[in-house]
Amino acid sequence: MKPALIFDMDGVLVDNTPVQARAFQLLFRDLGLTTNARQLLKRLNGMPAGEIIQSVFRHPIPQKQLDIYAEQREFLYRTLYWSKRRPLPGLTAFLEAARAEGFPIGLGTGSGGPTLSYILDHLDLRRYFDVVIGKDDVPKGKPHPDTYSLTAAKLGVQPLDCIVFEDALLGEQAAYRAGMRCVAVATTLKAANFQAPLTVIKDFVGLTPTRLLELLAQQPKAPKPQKRRG
Structure with missing residues (x-):
């Protein structure tokens, strides 16, 4: 076999990783976070989005809130990548x-x-x-x-x-x-x-x-x- x-x-x-990073960066900006998303993804790319987002915070975020953040990031990603999919x-x-x-x-x-x-x-x-x-x-x-x-x-x-x-x-x-x-x-x-x-x-x-x-x-x-x- x-x-x-x-x-x-x-x-x-x-x-699509550069676009994924851009979507994370926009989310972080909206949340008042200064983390460099591109550098973050070099280490954590492959993990579910909610876990990546949690890693940026110094305190635990309720799962329901992480899910909301992940959905916001997903919307940003799809909007940015819509015409670039190949x-x-x-x-x-x-x-x-x-x-x-x-x-x-x-x-x-x-x-x-x-x-x-x-x-x-x-x-x-x-x-x-x-x-x-x-x-x-x-x-x-x-x-x-x-x-x-x-x-x-x-x-x-x-x-x-x-x-x-x-x-x-x-x-x-x-x-x-x-x-x-x-x-x-x-x-x-x-x-x-x-x-x-x-x-x-x-x-x-x-x-x-x-x-x-x-x-x-x-x-x-x-x-x-x-x-x-x-």
Whole structure:
């Protein structure tokens, strides 16, 4: 059986992290906060929005209020990104090739239902994925392994037979905690920021399923997660 390919969504299927950061920055401004959202996301990207927002405050915020803030940020993000939605270069060709060669394909993201639809359905990408797991399907988001562990289980594949595509440090750690290997997508971060990916790509142009198998053979075990990165 071919290994499973598991994709994060934001920053991997689409290059939307700068817009996500802008939406957070506008929310912070409205709340009177001076946190630099772009720098914040370099560390915490991949976590659910409510948890990212909570990290900015020095005191606990009631969950109901965090949900309201997250909804405000989501509205800002969708408004800013509305006319800019497009797949990362080479993505659809790579997905077509992987499906043709029989690779199981899953999506594991910290985004929820409406946000998933905003990207997947608008860009007609959902048809490529055998399994889609979002924040509402797991008790704990990244860097916990739940998102990727559940995606693998739904695909019927063992963790060691999974390759995760991630753009975020916490997402890479989630993959390693799940016992999987990872391809880093450097849409936001530099290659040197990642721990131990199979390879680092800026987009999917030129990447082939055959090349992935070659890289997998060069890293027979999943890297151990680093606590300081998670």
